[in-house]
Amino acid sequence: NAGVMQNPRHLVRRRGQEARLRCSPMKGHSHVYWYRQLPEEGLKFMVYLQKENIIDESGMPKERFSAEFPKEGPSILRIQQVVRGDSAAYFCASSTRRQGSGELFFGEGSRLTVL
Amino acid sequence: AQSVTQLDSQVPVFEEAPVELRCNYSSSVSVYLFWYVQYPNQGLQLLLKYLSGSTLVKGINGFEAEFNKSQTSFHLRKPSVHISDTAEYFCALSTQGGSEKLVFGKGTKLTVNP
Numbered sequence: 001n002a003g004v005m006q007n008p009r010h011l012v013r014r015r016g017q018e019a020r021l022r023c024s025p026m027k028g029h030s031h032v033y034w035y036r037q038l039p040e041e042g043l044k045f046m047v048y049l050q051k052e053n054i055i056d057e058s059g060m061p062k063e064r065f066s067a068e069f070p071k072e073g074p075s076i077l078r079i080q081q082v083v084r085g086d087s088a089a090y091f092c093a094s095s096t097r098r099q100g101s102g103e104l105f106f107g108e109g110s111r112l113t114v115l
Numbered sequence: 116a117q118s119v120t121q122l123d124s125q126v127p128v129f130e131e132a133p134v135e136l137r138c139n140y141s142s143s144v145s146v147y148l149f150w151y152v153q154y155p156n157q158g159l160q161l162l163l164k165y166l167s168g169s170t171l172v173k174g175i176n177g178f179e180a181e182f183n184k185s186q187t188s189f190h191l192r193k194p195s196v197h198i199s200d201t202a203e204y205f206c207a208l209s210t211q212g213g214s215e216k217l218v219f220g221k222g223t224k225l226t227v228n229p
Contacts, residue, residue, distance in 0.1 A: 004158075031214075031215070033215070033216065033217075035217075035219075040124075040221070041221055041222075042119075042121075042205055042219035042220050042221040042222050043159075043205065043217075043219045044219075045216055045217070045218070048214055048216055055214065056214065056216065091158060091159070093159075093217075095215045097214070097215065103149075103161060103164060104215050104217060105161075106151075106158040106159040106160075107158050108156075108157055108158040109157075109158055111156075
């Protein structure tokens with residue numbers, strides 16, 4: 001009964017490199033959300049995806065960040081040309097989108113450190 | 116736009132003492148309300164949620180919260196805390212009829228001392 005799986009758990013990149021974070025939702029869940037947590041801050045919404053569709057990307061930075069959730073395989077959050085300010089914990093959450101449940105199930109996060 | 120305010124960034128208490136973590140929200144539409152707990156270097160775990168019905172909601176680990184619409188509050192309480200309750204607690208909301216997108220407060224670090 002696997003929960004939301006994220007990998008890698010820890011990722012170190014140098015400035016200018018690319019970071020790819022992967023998220024496999026819970027079995028039966030077809031909706032994925034990505035959040036970013038900066039030190040001393042709460043979680044900030046980034047993007048909401050269904051299979052092959054971006055539903056809401058209102059929280060995504062305009063440049064360098066992209067997300068996808070292909071028909072097969074995990075959701076991927078991609079950060080190009082990373083900068084020190086991208087250092088954060090990135091959390092993925094999934095849901096069934098069952099009307100009225102209003103509950104997200106979170107993974108353990110991917111912690112990105114940019115040197 | 117919706118927002119969540121957690122009034123205390125840190126709350127230190129002694130073991131077996133009662134605790135209340137405060138949460139206020141702002142929204143022009145009806146909301147669902149949640150409390151999540153995060154242990155160090157882990158993900159978020161749902162403590163409890165208010166969707167509708169009784170305004171007093173009971174969750175896991177002996178926590179409860181009361182929805183107060185007139186005061187737009189959803190404070191979390193526990194009558195007697197344990198060392199193991201030391202964690203960060205996040206209040207969050209989503210809008211009724213919308214997606215499950217959550218808006219989070221900045222969190223309250225609860226430290227339970229022996």
